[in-house]
Amino acid sequence: MSTPEQDLAQYCRVVAENARQASSQLQLCSGALKNRWLYESAAALRNGVSSILEANAKDIQKAPEYGLTDAQIDRLVLNEERVGGIAAALEQIAMLPDPIGETIQGSVRPNGLEINKIRVPLGVVFFIYESRPNVTADAAAICLKSGNAVILRGGKEAAYSSRAIVDILMQVATQVGIPENAVQLVATTDREAVGHFLQLDELIDVAIPRGGEGLIRRVSAEATMPVIKHFDGNCHVYIDKDACLEMATAIAVNSKCQRMGVCNACESLVIHRAVAEPALQQVVGALMEQGIAIHGDETTCSVLKSAIPATEQDYGTEYLGPAISVRVVDDVDSAIEHINRYSSRHTEAIVTSNIVTARKFVAAIDSSAVMINASTRFNDGGEFGLGAEIGISTDKFHARGPCGLEELTSYKYIVTGNGQIRG
Numbered sequence: 001m002s003t004p005e006q007d008l009a010q011y012c013r014v015v016a017e018n019a020r021q022a023s024s025q026l027q028l029c030s031g032a033l034k035n036r037w038l039y040e041s042a043a044a045l046r047n048g049v050s051s052i053l054e055a056n057a058k059d060i061q062k063a064p065e066y067g068l069t070d071a072q073i074d075r076l077v078l079n080e081e082r083v084g085g086i087a088a089a090l091e092q093i094a095m096l097p098d099p100i101g102e103t104i105q106g107s108v109r110p111n112g113l114e115i116n117k118i119r120v121p122l123g124v125v126f127f128i129y130e131s132r133p134n135v136t137a138d139a140a141a142i143c144l145k146s147g148n149a150v151i152l153r154g155g156k157e158a159a160y161s162s163r164a165i166v167d168i169l170m171q172v173a174t175q176v177g178i179p180e181n182a183v184q185l186v187a188t189t190d191r192e193a194v195g196h197f198l199q200l201d202e203l204i205d206v207a208i209p210r211g212g213e214g215l216i217r218r219v220s221a222e223a224t225m226p227v228i229k230h231f232d233g234n235c236h237v238y239i240d241k242d243a244c245l246e247m248a249t250a251i252a253v254n255s256k257c258q259r260m261g262v263c264n265a266c267e268s269l270v271i272h273r274a275v276a277e278p279a280l281q282q283v284v285g286a287l288m289e290q291g292i293a294i295h296g297d298e299t300t301c302s303v304l305k306s307a308i309p310a311t312e313q314d315y316g317t318e319y320l321g322p323a324i325s326v327r328v329v330d331d332v333d334s335a336i337e338h339i340n341r342y343s344s345r346h347t348e349a350i351v352t353s354n355i356v357t358a359r360k361f362v363a364a365i366d367s368s369a370v371m372i373n374a375s376t377r378f379n380d381g382g383e384f385g386l387g388a389e390i391g392i393s394t395d396k397f398h399a400r401g402p403c404g405l406e407e408l409t410s411y412k413y414i415v416t417g418n419g420q421i422r423g
Contacts, residue, residue, distance in 0.1 A: 008188065012196035015151055016203035018181035018273040023149040025179035026121065031098035033177060034145050038094035041172045042087035045137070048168050049083045055103045055164035059157060066157050071261065074253045075132050076158055086137045086165070093141045093388050099405045100147045104415065114416040120411045121147030122177040123205035126197050127390065128219060131155035136162040138388050140169055140183045146408040149182045151197065151204070155211075156189040194219070204416035208403075210391045225364045228403060230394040232318040233263030234344040238361065239283060240352035247373060248351040249283045255349065255376040257290045261320045263348050263392060264379045268315060268325045270335045276328045277303055284326060292322050299328040315342045332357050336364045343367055345394040347379040368394055368401040 045052070056078040063073050068248040099119050106116040126149045127139045136154055143150035154162040173182060186193060198207060201224035208228045216229050217254040237255050237316040239248045255266035271279045271286075280303045284294060294300065295314040307326070314325045315338075329335045339348055349371035350361045358372045369379040381389030381402035389402040399407035 008190060008193060009196045012193055015184055016200045019149040019151050019184060020203045022179040022181040023123050024148060026147050026182055035094040037173055037178050038090045038141055040176060041169050042090040044168045044172050045083060046086040049080055052083055052164045053078055055160040058160040078133055078161060088135045089138055089388055090141045093145050096405060099409050104411055115421055116414045117411050118414050120409055121411050122408055123148060123152045126204045126207045128153045128194060128209045131157035132420035133158050133165060136165050139390055140392050142388055144182055146405045148408055151184050153186040153194060155350050157191060195222055198223045208390060213263050228393050228395060228399050230392055232344045233346040234267050234316060234318045235264060235347040236268045236270055236339045236343060237266045237349045238270040239279050240274040240357055241353040242349060243351040245279060245282050249286045251351055251375050252283050253286050256292060256324055258288060258377050264376050266376050267319050270338055271328050273328050273330050280304055287324060292324050294326055296326040297328055300326045332361060340366055347376040350378050
């Protein structure tokens with residue numbers, strides 16, 4: 001007689017085996033068929049809005065049991081408009097070019113062999129994510145459009161909503177001829193299931209965690225397959241001595257305040273000493289007017305009496321709320337050193353009118369995106385023109401920055417000859 005743990009492990013293996021089989025079948029699905037699934041799924045989500053909202057109401061009713069904050073509950077809530085937004089996102093993904101089968105490069109060898117490097121899917125994606133129902137549909141759509149089967153493991157907080165959405169997506173898949181099990185939602189909320197999936201590297205090609213740092217570190221430590229991840233978003237804005245302070249103010253306020261609880265929000269301001277006093281008064285003053293608490297170095301605290309003396313920990317903190325660290329530095333080299341030391345390698349920005357300084361900053365900063373005279377909030381798949389994304393990676397291998405369709409692909413070589421043999 002099997003134990004519950006053995007039953008759980010067997011369940012996870014069956015799900016992964018089904019995904020592997022679906023992945024092989026997906027290779028034969030045309031871009032037109034995948035787009036048909038996306039468009040018809042969008043229509044089905046709109047038509048099924050009442051069942052989705054009914055399921056979502058169950059999640060909202062249980063939310064207090066999970067200790068969710070008002071902000072977290074707001075991200076969980078669906079209404080007709082938000083369901084329409086989920087459907088529209090699928091239609092936008094359908095309009096993106098299909099990356100599968102694209103020739104990345106090609107050549108003809110002296111012996112007549114044709115060598116073509118062709119874009120192909122990764123295979124099976126195990127996606128573990130936060131409790132936002134729209135992420136369920138986005139991830140399914142991005143993975144399937146890029147030719148990948150996906151195993152979705154959402155949080156228990158959105159279990160009913162995610163189930164309702166995936167049921168609709170799978171029903172449409174069956175109707176149009178997409179392989180069964182190309183999209184699967186893990187049916188158990190048992191945390192141990194994640195550990196079982198992470199051991200199935202012979203069936204799952206990549207794991208993608210999207211959520212808190214604890215989840216991402218757990219997946220990174222336990223996974224036997226590659227992981228595409230980002231730990232946090234400690235993003236910086238550097239105000240150079242040649243910066244326009246009006247521009248710097250607008251960029252700093254937008255980077256920090258436009259939406260504070262996201263990974264591409266600015267968490268640290270670095271200021272050249274030559275413009276320290278006016279920048280602190282104008283730029284940091286504008287942040288204070290927005291209710292932002294200032295954790296500053298000695299210079300900052302001497303100019304702004306309400307500033308809180310910064311600790312070493314402050315400079316490495318992703319606040320995700322109304323606080324920011326501020327550091328005054330002697331030159332651009334000191335700014336680069338400070339940022340590379342404390343950054344999470346997500347997004348950094350420089351405000352300057354000096355192109356030489358900007359080029360030096362861009363070359364030396366080791367982050368997934370570097371902005372010149374623009375808000376950090378632009379590091380986003382949609383804003384980059386990449387369409388929907390499955391996350392923003394701070395890794396260097398295999399994907400970096402917004403992870404859209406192309407980032408969920410690999411490549412293989414197709415070699416065509418007419419009887420050549422190697423001597």
